[in-house]
Amino acid sequence: MARAAGIAADTGKTVVGWHQLGQSDQLPPGTVGQYWGYLEPEGDDAAEARSIVDQGGQLIMSPADVAYLDMKYDILTPHGLTWAKGPTRIEDAYGWDPAAVLPGVEEEQLLGVEAPMWTETLRTMDDVEQMAMPRLAAMAEVAWTPQAARDYAEFVPRLVTLARHWDAEGVHYLRPHGIPWP
Known part of the structure; x- marks a missing residue:
């Protein structure tokens, strides 16, 4: 990783990779870990x-x-996976604090958040929209x-109001239980 990161940095590129990059103690300053x-x-x-931020x-x-x-949002969600400790409710997606996850990593060392979506179980854009919405709105907050x-x-x-806009635009969003959907 040190060699590959160094080659990329030497060309003026920002090195970005999963947090396992931190296994190297020779990362170029400015490396971004996910x-x-x-x-x-x-x-x-x-x-x-922490190794990534300790190296600048x-x-x-x-x-x-x-x-x-x-x-999956819950066990009844027709698409998606559960490998990440089971279904992820919208309340879970909304309720976490990025600055409280990693001890010793300060908020100013965080570049932002990402809401990844791997699509190996999703076949259509309707499937993608259903998995993204409404959880993507929670992630934006x-x-x-x-x-x-x-x-x-x-x-x-606010989510219910947003859903009315999705309805008007024809977005195929999921309607998890516990929210008074339009």
Whole structure:
């Protein structure tokens, strides 16, 4: 990894990779790692992510158990996967704090959040839309709204309003239980 990262950096490129890049102690400054472990880091995940910032890099946060859009919403969701500790409810996607996941990593060392979607189980754009919406709206709030200003009870009515726009545009979104969908 050190050799490959060095070659890329020498061409003026920003090195970006999964947090396992932190296994190397010779990363170029400015390396960006994507933390895709869990909200409760396992094994060496936290140390590897910290290694990236200790070497002058930053992190993109996308814990698989709350940020991956290809995870089922519940056991009845027709598409998606469950490898990231089971289904990811919309409340889970909304309720995490990117700055509280990795001990020793400060908020200013976080570049942002990512909501990945792997599509090996999704066959159509309707499938993709159903997995992305409404969880993508929750992820947008995680990314753009300070933790102290977020409140799930206040988010739900805004989500319902957004769903009306999706309906008007023909977006095929999923309607998880517990939300008064239009």
